[in-house]
Amino acid sequence: MSETGELAELAKRRGFFFPSNDAYGGTAGFYTYGPEGATLKRNIEDVWRDIFVRELDNMELEAPTIMPEAVFEASGHLDGFDDMIIECGECGATHRADHLVEDAVEAIEDAEALGTERVAELLTEHGIVCPSCGAELADEPVEEFNLMFATNIGPGSGSPGYLRPETAQGIFVEFPRLKEYARNQLPFGVAQVGRAYRNEISPRRALVRVREFTQAELEHFIDPEHDEPPIEWVEDVELPLYSARAQQADDGDIEYYTVGEAVDAGVIESEWVAYYLGRSMAFYDRIGIDMDRFRYRQHLSGERAHYAADCWDAETELGGNWIEVTGFAYRSDYDLSKHGEYSDESFTIFRQYDEPRTIERAVVDPDMSYLGPEFGGDAAEIAEALESLAGRDRSAFDGEEVTVEVGDTSYTVPVEKTGFTVEEQTEAGEHITPHVVEPSFGVDRLVYSVLIHTHDADTVDGETRSFLELPAELAPTTVAVVPLMAKDGLDDRAREIAETLRTEGFEVAYDDTGNIGRRYRRQDEVGTPYCVTIDYETAEDDTVTVRERDSTDQTRVEIEALPDVLDRLVGGETLAEL
Ligand code: ATP
Numbered sequence: 109m110s111e112t113g114e115l116a117e118l119a120k121r122r123g124f125f126f127p128s129n130d131a132y133g134g135t136a137g138f139y140t141y142g143p144e145g146a147t148l149k150r151n152i153e154d155v156w157r158d159i160f161v162r163e164l165d166n167m168e169l170e171a172p173t174i175m176p177e178a179v180f181e182a183s184g185h186l187d188g189f190d191d192m193i194i195e196c197g198e199c200g201a202t203h204r205a206d207h208l209v210e211d212a213v214e215a216i217e218d219a220e221a222l223g224t225e226r227v228a229e230l231l232t233e234h235g236i237v238c239p240s241c242g243a244e245l246a247d248e249p250v251e252e253f254n255l256m257f258a259t260n261i262g263p264g265s266g267s268p269g270y271l272r273p274e275t276a277q278g279i280f281v282e283f284p285r286l287k288e289y290a291r292n293q294l295p296f297g298v299a300q301v302g303r304a305y306r307n308e309i310s311p312r313r314a315l316v317r318v319r320e321f322t323q324a325e326l327e328h329f330i331d332p333e334h335d336e337p338p339i340e341w342v343e344d345v346e347l348p349l350y351s352a353r354a355q356q357a358d359d360g361d362i363e364y365y366t367v368g369e370a371v372d373a374g375v376i377e378s379e380w381v382a383y384y385l386g387r388s389m390a391f392y393d394r395i396g397i398d399m400d401r402f403r404y405r406q407h408l409s410g411e412r413a414h415y416a417a418d419c420w421d422a423e424t425e426l427g428g429n430w431i432e433v434t435g436f437a438y439r440s441d442y443d444l445s446k447h448g449e450y451s452d453e454s455f456t457i458f459r460q461y462d463e464p465r466t467i468e469r470a471v472v473d474p475d476m477s478y479l480g481p482e483f484g485g486d487a488a489e490i491a492e493a494l495e496s497l498a499g500r501d502r503s504a505f506d507g508e509e510v511t512v513e514v515g516d517t518s519y520t521v522p523v524e525k526t527g528f529t530v531e532e533q534t535e536a537g538e539h540i541t542p543h544v545v546e547p548s549f550g551v552d553r554l555v556y557s558v559l560i561h562t563h564d565a566d567t568v569d570g571e572t573r574s575f576l577e578l579p580a581e582l583a584p585t586t587v588a589v590v591p592l593m594a595k596d597g598l599d600d601r602a603r604e605i606a607e608t609l610r611t612e613g614f615e616v617a618y619d620d621t622g623n624i625g626r627r628y629r630r631q632d633e634v635g636t637p638y639c640v641t642i643d644y645e646t647a648e649d650d651t652v653t654v655r656e657r658d659s660t661d662q663t664r665v666e667i668e669a670l671p672d673v674l675d676r677l678v679g680g681e682t683l684a685e686l
């Protein structure tokens with residue numbers, strides 16, 4: 109069985125995740141996390157918070173998942189958040205047209221960047237068929253399909269809303285308030301971990317492409333002229349980079365650069381993006397991603413949004429495919445400018461000058477008793493046009509007359525009637541629109557990657573053992589307490605020890621069903637790093653056996669010392685080192 113197939117089987121059987129609503133025939137693109145998976149996911153989110161909120165000293169918020177249409181008009185999602193869809197003329201099934209091309213044509217890795225027309229041509233040229241019924245898709249139209257789930261806010265249809273397709277907008281729209289919490293000082297970062305919804309055309313590959321998923325996003329607001337990342341913290345961190353250049357070369361592959369080298373060589377354009385690629389390495393490593401199956405891939409120029417300066421994706425290799433788990437983008441001032449333009453609020457921040465500056469400002473004070481009779485209903489617009497022209501080009505007022513355009517008409521006004529003067533003003537600062545650097549993590553794809561990368565098998569006592577080499581801080585259960593027999597008081601003693609360890613703060617499971625070997629296997633399979641076994645010797649000398657998942661080593665430990673021993677093990681020591 110393939111590694112993804114094996115994992116899907118394990119995930120369902122042991123309660124990590126499984127397709128939702130099976131009792132009603134299932135709903136494609138929705139998964140439920142079972143008891144093990146829900147805890148694993150939360151533990152991954154907690155590590156993310158530990159690094160991206162606590163360590164980096166950012167704020168965290170929690171915004172609603174439904175937002176009004178106006179937000180998505182401003183963000184561009186209403187018009188542009190589309191994927192390419194093709195409907196089979198024979199069976200009516202719908203598919204992601206670009207993915208069909210990528211699957212069929214090895215040389216094409218990113219068909220979306222080619223546009224709908226070219227993708228339609230490629231479907232014809234390569235004789236690509238419908239995956240559902242095998243009919244040829246040649247000549248079927250390829251169209252854009254908006255991925256947002258629409259709803260109505262309140263009764264009736266007067267107030268359309270959408271389930272957010274990314275958590276980021278919930279941060280951007282609150283910028284006017286958030287800047288106050290940041291005492292109007294840049295830079296500052298705002299994080300959010302929450303659900304996002306996309307009506308994916310063809311959900312697939314288990315948790316990789318689902319219709320409801322969790323994102324962990326950080327929006328770092330910076331002053332583009334003055335703020336620089338503390339690159340020295342990460343300059344020696346080595347990055348596996350798959351640059352745009354390498355992707356386009358025949359024999360291009362991952363190349364290793366330190367953050368410092370990648371910036372100096374211009375491989376990564378934005379220092380801020382380089383900084384976050386460096387900071388994130390510790391995160392992936394800490395949650396158990398196999399760093400030999402991990403890379404940062406640069407977007408090709410056709411792939412990234414027009415406003416994004418440099419974009420890189422973190423990708424993990426799963427079952428032979430590279431999957432994006434995080435997008436890193438320098439988003440410039442795009443998001444805040446758009447919300448500033450579409451809403452009534454100010455999405456700028458006041459940047460104080462080091463010293464107040466005296467500046468000359470050209471202003472007008474048009475003589476309306478002249479403009480009114482002369483230009484009638486157009487007078488007010490002419491006055492506005494004069495004001496804007498003075499701000500843009502004061503030399504236009506050098507002569508006797510000045511000409512302004514209102515709509516398609518030119519109007520000429522004597523300069524003496526415009527009240528044009530140049531004033532000196534002292535200013536303490538200026539309003540700027542911050543730029544945004546965004547690392548955007550897909551938690552479900554991380555859960556899936558961690559499970560696949562930590563899933564291993566070996567032979568113990570002549571039997572094949574399947575286990576998850578989960579880092580201790582991630583494992584849903586840290587320690588399983590198992591009595592050798594569920595009798596002779598061993599079970600009571602084991603329950604007591606389990607209770608004590610719980611009060612010490614450990615995640616503890618108690619298990620007394622089946623033979624001891626089978627219980628160890630059960631715990632190995634869900635990634636429990638330690639088992640504590642209570643046997644007949646325990647009653648005599650107050651000691652227990654501690655068993656380590658990865659090495660299967662066992663050592664006797666005094667019950668009193670157990671919390672301390674477990675603490676050291678969770679902290680990274682091995683039984684052999686104790
Ligand atoms: P893709 O190209 O795979 O559709 P994307 O580039 O649209 O992904 P982003 O908008 O950058 O994704 O979203 C940030 C992160 O959210 C991704 O790196 C991914 O981990 C996660 N993500 C996006 N769409 C889905 C989905 N349908 N199911 C699960 N996770 C997703």
